[in-house]
Amino acid sequence: MSIFYFIAFLSILFSVLVISAKNPVHSILYLIITFFTFTVQYILLNAQFLAVVNFIVYMGAILVLFLYTLMLINLNKDSEPVKSNMVKFAAVLGGGCLFVVIMGSLKSLGVSQPVLLKNPDLGLVKNLGKILFNEFLLPFEISSLLLLSAMVGAVLLATKDPKTTT
Numbered sequence: 001m002s003i004f005y006f007i008a009f010l011s012i013l014f015s016v017l018v019i020s021a022k023n024p025v026h027s028i029l030y031l032i033i034t035f036f037t038f039t040v041q042y043i044l045l046n047a048q049f050l051a052v053v054n055f056i057v058y059m060g061a062i063l064v065l066f067l068y069t070l071m072l073i074n075l076n077k078d079s080e081p082v083k084s085n086m087v088k089f090a091a092v093l094g095g096g097c098l099f100v101v102i103m104g105s106l107k108s109l110g111v112s113q114p115v116l117l118k119n120p121d122l123g124l125v126k127n128l129g130k131i132l133f134n135e136f137l138l139p140f141e142i143s144s145l146l147l148l149s150a151m152v153g154a155v156l157l158a159t160k161d162p163k164t165t166t
Contacts (some may be wrong), residue, residue, distance in 0.1 A: 011037040028066050035059045049125045093158050 014034040021027040035058045042051035121127055132140055 004041065007040050007044065009036050011041065019046070024070050025067070028063060028070065030065050032059055032067075035063065046120065046124070047129050053127065 011034055012038065014030050017030040018027050018034060021030060035054060039051045039055045039059070042048070042054060
């Protein structure tokens, strides 16, 4: 259980570093480490499917997209617009709401009992595969055909028609 608390501490630490980093590239790199700590927590909680989805979707796709987007935009301090007082007020209000929520959650710290699962195989990928390929085989195959047709449509839209380029 001490490993879980250490990983939870690292998650909180890197989350704070995401918010407080001055360089946006460093912020995204801290976010990658934060999502990695979430993946480790999912594995410790015996939720392998969530760990794999978190690793592939968030760390592999979305954060790489964030990194490429940051590399493509111009981040000059000279071209940054000055923020109005309304935006500053909204930021203070949002921070105050976050502070109230954190204080409310810290007030009930240690009161609740830990959740004990009756079935220890609850989050395994093997069980998900059995259900997915037995009970939900037809919707799974239909969704795969929809994704295939969307991919073919995207390729057809992206290619140029040689007849129209005259």
